[in-house]
Amino acid sequence: MALPSRARRAPRGRVVAWAADMGVTLTAALFVVIWTVVATARAGYGSEPLASTLIEWALIVVGCGALYFRHRWPVAVAVVTLLVCGTYYPMSEHDGPLVLTFALALYTTAAEGRFVASVALAAVTLLAVGLGEIRQAPGNRQIDDTSLVMLAGWLISLVAVGRAQRTRIAYLHEVEQRALAAEREQEARARxxxxxxxxxxxxxxxxxxxxxxxxxxxxxxxxxxxxxxxxxxxxxxxxxxxxxxxxxxxxxxxxxxxxxxxxVLRQADEAAPTAxxxxxxxxxxxxxxxxxxxxxxxxxxxxxxxxxxxxxxxxxxxxxxxxxxxxxxxxxxxxxxxxxxxxxxxxxxxxxxxxxxxxxxxxxxxxxxxxxxxxxxxxxxxxxxxxxxxxxxxxxxxxxxxxTTAPAPPPTTSSLSTPKGDQE
Missing domain, CATH: 3.30.565.10 (Histidine kinase-like ATPase, C-terminal domain)
Incomplete structure (x- = not known):
């Protein structure tokens, strides 16, 4: 079932959607920034070249900022965050939570109905990580086999939960439409x-x-x-x-x-005519x-x-x-x-x-x-x-x-106007 676009919502709905998108974006950005600052402080400032540090922070800004547009362009945002993470982690000497941006983008892609795209992105991510680890020299792997399996389960879970959310939203929308249709039908029957x-x-x-x-x-x-x-x-x-x-x-x-x-116009508590x-x-x-x-x-x-x-x-x-x-x-x-x-x-x-x-x-x-x-x-x-x-x-x-007709006066018609001609 096609769901109403967020861009076509009523003004109040658009304000609520904007506030929700901004809130998620700011929360995710705050979490990533604080974690990154703490991790950098523990590793010691100046442990990385200044140019690398600036590029890493630029990637963090791009990845977190892209989350604001995740409902408008879910696939594009998921691709951007995946590329940001793919560039950030090989460059950074300390792991940070920037992968959270890709997780949110992947979930949103599935929740917005782009199921095939979300599965493809999850498969590409898993394949890229697996190939990267295979190419590492023995003893230099960052992710072992167990962690790779857990990553696969994590990606599948994100896609599955997003799909379930999409199904739930579609069901609620259909129920709402049916309720509105029933209400309109009831009003029409009453009229x-x-x-x-x-x-x-x-x-x-x-x-x-x-x-x-x-x-x-x-x-x-x-x-x-x-x-x-x-x-x-x-x-x-x-x-x-x-x-x-x-x-x-x-x-x-x-x-x-x-x-x-x-x-028939009398109130229920009045005596009805007895004639x-x-x-x-x-x-x-x-x-x-x-x-x-x-x-x-x-x-x-x-x-x-x-x-x-x-x-x-x-x-x-x-x-x-x-x-x-x-x-x-x-x-x-x-x-x-x-x-x-x-x-x-x-x-x-x-x-x-x-x-x-x-x-x-x-x-x-x-x-x-x-x-x-x-x-x-x-x-x-x-x-x-x-x-x-x-x-x-x-x-x-x-x-x-x-x-077989109920003992009630039959349905009737038209006006009380005086007819023209010989017969009414």
Whole structure:
């Protein structure tokens, strides 16, 4: 796995990396310098020519200073420190700890993922030391066979530990990336859930308020039209009373459904609404309100009705409700027919009217889109089109899929905007 470059880290990360590199470099340099000074003092100052001493100190500066760049150019720094050590030790009369610089550089080369280069450098080092000792005259060897084996183990250990560190860093980086990906996915799911819930509430409000307010508007408009003709008091008063009673009943039902819809927004410690959820068992009330607005509504049932799961029951009710709302508001229809066809595996709804139809049935409004999404959420479908006599909405709701659906309101859609044309 490719790890992020130290040069591409955030500003804070770059500062930390710089401080770490500088700290290691200064520590190593301080250790080498102090050890070298102590070793020189024990051997006696002036035991070496001045030129050799200056060259040795220059090599120490180069070797220690190169450590600062070991993460940026690990292979180059390892080569430089190896050459420095290879020049320093044959020249110096007293061994110092300058080899520490090569050890750090070799470890860093393996830790930075340059495994082949680190193995090659370790092999070259071991081969060079071995050849150098072989060429020495008997009795003049600086490193015996045991020390040579220990040097081989030391080099292998440096490469192995660097490789292990590289693997550990790669693993931690992968774990971090997976954690970030999981966090982003969780946030995305939370946003999606919040959006779906918001849209669900929006459509519930659209269906409830749109239907009730439409009926109230039609009822109020009808009575105002009759009163504008200035009828006799004995005629005007009953008409106004009848309209007000219809408005009262419609608004009461709207408030009931609105409380049930907004119940999902209540806090956990508040009492939830106890009113029953709307379903086909309340179809009679829905038809009665439509009739009070002057629409002649008939209901026909085909097949044997049966209890429905709450999601399907609510969806069927809302489809009929929204269809009647469209008829009342836009179709200028006189009659509407509702047909419920019950089969073994599905429920079919058909709502027809004798109105003007839709001027553009290929560009439905939010109401029809909402009905279609309700049907699709339960594995069904919905079509809405003009007919020779008006407009027809047909919905198919599978009973088998609805039986396995959790008893929660289906996901919903779109806005509360007033649609254009004849039908939403």
């Amino acid at each position: 999606q859930s919040a959006t779906e819930e918001r849209l669900r509430i929006a459509r519930e409000l659209h269906d409830v308020l749109g239907h009730s307010i439409s009926l109230i508007n039609v009822q109020a408009g009808a009575v105002l039209h009759r009163l504008s003709k200035k009828p006799a008091p004995e005629v005007a008063l009953p008409a106004a009373q009848e309209a007000l009673e219809a408005v009262k009943a419609t608004s009461k039902d709207a408030l009931r459904e609105l409380r049930a819809t907004l119940g 029953p959820v709307s379903g086909l068992d309340r179809l009679g009330e829905l038809v009665g309100r439509a009739r009070s607005a002057g629409l002649d509504v008939s209901v026909r049932t085909e097949g044997a009705p049966r209890p429905l799961p709450p999601p399907l029951d609510l969806a069927a009710y809302r489809i009929v409700q929204e269809s009647l709302t469209n008829v009342t508001r836009h179709a200028r229809a006189h009659a509407a027919a509702i047909t419920l066809s019950w089969a073994d595996d599905e429920l079919r709804l058909r709502i027809e009217d004798d109105g003007e139809g839709s001027p553009d049935e290929h560009a439905p409004g939010s109401g029809i889109r909402g009905m279609a999404e309700r049907a699709r959420a339960l594995g069904g479908d919905l079509t809405a089109r003009n007919t020779a006599d008006g407009f027809r909405v047909t919905a198919r709701l599978p009973l088998t899929m609805a039986a």
